Amino acid sequence: MARRPLAEPLPAPVFAVEAAYPEIAHWRNLVQAGDWTALSAILHGLTNPNDRAFAVTTVGDFPGSEILFREIADRNPDDSLARVLLAWRHILIGWEARTGARARHVSAGQFAVFHGHLRQAEQLLIDVCAREPENYLAWAARLPTAMGLELGQSEARRRYARLAEHQPSLLGAQRSLLQQLCPKWGGTWEAVQEFTRQCAGAAPPGSLTGVLIAEWHLERWLEFRSGSDGDQRGLAYLRQPEVHQEIVDAAAWSVLNPVFERRLGWVALHNTFAAAFSLIGDLPRAAPHFRAVGNLATRQPWAYFGDPAAAFERHRAAALAKG
Numbered sequence: 001m002a003r004r005p006l007a008e009p010l011p012a013p014v015f016a017v018e019a020a021y022p023e024i025a026h027w028r029n030l031v032q033a034g035d036w037t038a039l040s041a042i043l044h045g046l047t048n049p050n051d052r053a054f055a056v057t058t059v060g061d062f063p064g065s066e067i068l069f070r071e072i073a074d075r076n077p078d079d080s081l082a083r084v085l086l087a088w089r090h091i092l093i094g095w096e097a098r099t100g101a102r103a104r105h106v107s108a109g110q111f112a113v114f115h116g117h118l119r120q121a122e123q124l125l126i127d128v129c130a131r132e133p134e135n136y137l138a139w140a141a142r143l144p145t146a147m148g149l150e151l152g153q154s155e156a157r158r159r160y161a162r163l164a165e166h167q168p169s170l171l172g173a174q175r176s177l178l179q180q181l182c183p184k185w186g187g188t189w190e191a192v193q194e195f196t197r198q199c200a201g202a203a204p205p206g207s208l209t210g211v212l213i214a215e216w217h218l219e220r221w222l223e224f225r226s227g228s229d230g231d232q233r234g235l236a237y238l239r240q241p242e243v244h245q246e247i248v249d250a251a252a253w254s255v256l257n258p259v260f261e262r263r264l265g266w267v268a269l270h271n272t273f274a275a276a277f278s279l280i281g282d283l284p285r286a287a288p289h290f291r292a293v294g295n296l297a298t299r300q301p302w303a304y305f306g307d308p309a310a311a312f313e314r315h316r317a318a319a320l321a322k323g
Contacts, residue, residue: 010320013297013312017058020267020296024058031065036072040081049136049167050208054264056081056137057172060088073124083124084137090121091144098148102184118148129162136170139163143176153187156180171208171265174199178212182219192216200250206261210254211269214247214276218301221279238280247276248285256288271298271312275305278315287323290316 018024030039043059046052059065069086072079094117097110106114122145128138139162146156160177163170174195181187181195196212203209217238224234237243251273254260270289277286297312305311 010313010316011295013295013309013316015297015299015308021264027055027059028062031059031062031068034068034071036068036082040079043081048263050169050171051264053137053140053170053172056085057088057092060085061092065089066093078131080128080132080135080138083128084135084141087121087124087128087138087141090117090124091141091148094118094121094148095144114148118145121145122149133162134166136163136167136173139166140170140173140176143173143180147176147180147185150186153180153191169199169203169207169209171211174209174212175215178216178219183223189220192219200253203254205253206257206259207254208263208265208269210250211272213250214272215301217243217247218272218276218279218304222304235279238276244280244282247273247280248282251277251285251289255292267293267296268298268300271296272301274315274319275301278319283319283322285323286315286319290319290323 018028027039027042030042039059043052043055046055066086066089069082069089072082073086076082094114097117098106098114099110121141125138125142125145128135129142132138139159142159143156143163146152146159156177160173163173167173178192178196179185181191183189193216196216199209200213221234221238224237225231255266255269255273260266270292274286274289274293277283277289297308299308302308302311305315
């Protein structure tokens with residue numbers, strides 16, 4: 001009897017963002033070369049608001065980029081893009097110093113560094129918003145500063161409302177407010193539910209916004225996990241028929257819709273739905289998301305499972321075997 005040929009091993013997951021979006025390597029080279037003219041032309045040339053917001057936060061995460069942004073902002077105080085990028089750099093440095101730990105596990109020294117960077121970002125952004133109230137990139141950056149400086153739910157909602165006057169479907173801003181509305185930041189699950197359903201309900205077919213539904217339910221799952229019998233209670237929550245169906249509908253309306261476009265940031269959306277369906281145990285529905293990304297993985301949400309690479313590989317293998 002002939003032996004069945006062994007299946008080809010699946011490629012190892014790749015988390016480097018440049019693997020999904022090769023243009024990022026070019027952006028990094030421009031920052032390292034100090035070529036502000038070329039970089040700003042590229043960022044201004046991105047006409048889709050979600051693309052531009054993704055690019056700004058990505059460039060703001062380049063180590064050492066604050067040197068170029070500060071130089072341009074000091075030389076030309078009217079250059080709002082340089083000031084927003086410098087603000088994002090302060091925000092990301094601050095959050096890195098704080099870490100993602102619960103507040104009780106963050107030292108006084110970490111909080112001092114964190115708040116210092118957020119206050120510097122706020123000063124830059126207040127100036128931009130005063131001169132350009134329609135600058136949605138600046139308003140989007142003021143959401144994580146409001147959260148980190150603990151300015152409260154009302155102030156965060158005010159800032160989001162100002163942004164939404166000009167860009168009502170900016171995914172990064174919606175994600176920021178979703179986090180602010182969670183109980184861990186002083187909100188309620190009812191507020192999270194209302195906001196995410198409102199955003200998803202207003203979004204057109206193929207919109208990025210559908211992922212908010214999966215992210216909300218994963219946040220709820222995480223809270224259950226932190227208590228006694230957490231794993232069982234968290235899975236029981238996700239596997240409720242109404243929760244399961246809402247995630248199914250969100251995926252169908254957004255990333256699985258025929259009109260969905262693979263724009264900047266698309267990989268994280270499929271990874272999020274893949275994780276949600278894997279937890280639910282709906283492996284046939286997780287499979288299309290794993291097939292869409294191949295070996296392109298994102299640290300969130302897989303870091304919620306422990307080792308993100310091992311989690312991605314384990315759940316991908318299980319889903320593709322069934323789907």
